[in-house]
Amino acid sequence: MTVYCPNCHQKARITSRNNMNDEKTVADLYCSCTNKDCYATFVTTLGFKHYLNPPLQSTMQLAVNLLSTLSKAERLALLKGAID
Incomplete structure (x- = not known):
């Protein structure tokens, strides 16, 4: 799975995950941008549809x-x- 930085739109690395329910179908993904000119850190949400x-x-x-x-x-x- 690839996550992209919302700032520079380059690939980001998932550094940790916080499951939001017992079924593990919704989670906050803590991410770091891999672009050396950006290095933003952010949280995005992953959810089963x-x-x-x-x-x-x-x-x-x-x-x-x-x-x-x-x-x-x-x-x-x-x-x-x-x-x-």
């Missing part, structure tokens, strides 16, 4: 939950590809 593809474990659990709501006949028909 959304999945493009859910994790496999979640997908499998969703499928299990959906299948458990079907009757035995409906599950068999689904396996045979007969459900529209």
